[in-house]
Amino acid sequence: MSCIHSNIILIGMAGAGKSTVGRLLADRTGRPYIDTDDLISAAGNGTLQDILDRDGLASFQALEERVLLNLSCLNHVIATGGSVIYSRKGMAHLKKIGWIVFLDVDLDELEKRVRNQHSRGLINPSGIGFDALYRERLPLYNTYCDLRIRATDLSPEEICEIIVDRLERQADKSPE
Numbered sequence: 533m534s535c536i537h538s539n540i541i542l543i544g545m546a547g548a549g550k551s552t553v554g555r556l557l558a559d560r561t562g563r564p565y566i567d568t569d570d571l572i573s574a575a576g577n578g579t580l581q582d583i584l585d586r587d588g589l590a591s592f593q594a595l596e597e598r599v600l601l602n603l604s605c606l607n608h609v610i611a612t613g614g615s616v617i618y619s620r621k622g623m624a625h626l627k628k629i630g631w632i633v634f635l636d637v638d639l640d641e642l643e644k645r646v647r648n649q650h651s652r653g654l655i656n657p658s659g660i661g662f663d664a665l666y667r668e669r670l671p672l673y674n675t676y677c678d679l680r681i682r683a684t685d686l687s688p689e690e691i692c693e694i695i696v697d698r699l700e701r702q703a704d705k706s707p708e
């Protein structure tokens with residue numbers, strides 16, 4: 533989908549910077565900001581880890597899918613949680629309503645940023661380590677994205693700049 537009037541949707545591993553970049557990008561572009569983690573928290577009455585501990589993995593994933601399918605906004609910046617790529621229906625919906633940007637950060641850097649792997653509410657259906665989770669998810673992020681940014685050595689401002697630049701180039705190409 534063209535990125536001009538649609539939502540800009542950030543995907544990537546936990547710790548990739550989706551929420552940080554999302555807020556910045558919303559400020560820069562004047563678009564409202566949504567974090568699907570906040571919607572899950574509100575709908576599930578608790579932190580993500582609380583919901584996971586209380587209701588279990590399948591319920592969490594059903595709730596996440598419901599939240600994704602209920603998104604009907606236009607022109608927003610949407611930061612997702614790292615686990616969205618496990619919902620085929622949810623991702624099909626996101627593809628329809630937005631332009632999907634994958635923040636691709638190397639495993640070493642993610643491990644430095646995500647120290648609280650066991651209390652962070654990570655969705656890990658196969659029960660594997662963080663490195664294996666990264667390898668399991670990488671092809672999914674790559675499959676679903678419209679733009680991949682190799683973000684390991686970039687600041688949030690630089691990532692934001694790349695996305696804004698792409699938006700502006702897209703706008704230049706569109707007919708009046």
Ligand SMILES: Nc1ncnc2c1ncn2[C@@H]1O[C@H](COP(=O)(O)OP(=O)(O)O)[C@@H](O)[C@H]1O
Pocket residue numbers: 544545546547548549550551552553611645683686687688691
């Ligand atoms: N580009 C970046 N460079 C360095 N640290 C970053 C960058 N983006 C985010 N961070 C830091 O990484 C951590 C996770 O960021 P966050 O935005 O919550 O990621 P996500 O929403 O993808 O899980 C935070 O401590 C944040 O300050």
Ligand SMILES: O=C(O)C1=C[C@@H](OP(=O)(O)O)[C@@H](O)[C@H](O)C1
Pocket residue numbers: 544545546547550551569580581612613614615652653654655656
């Ligand atoms: O990667 C994951 O399994 C998850 C990442 C979290 O969001 P962030 O990617 O914003 O950290 C949150 O959605 C949930 O705890 C599951």
Ligand SMILES: [Mg+2]
Pocket residue numbers: 550551552569611612613
């Ligand atoms: Mg986040």
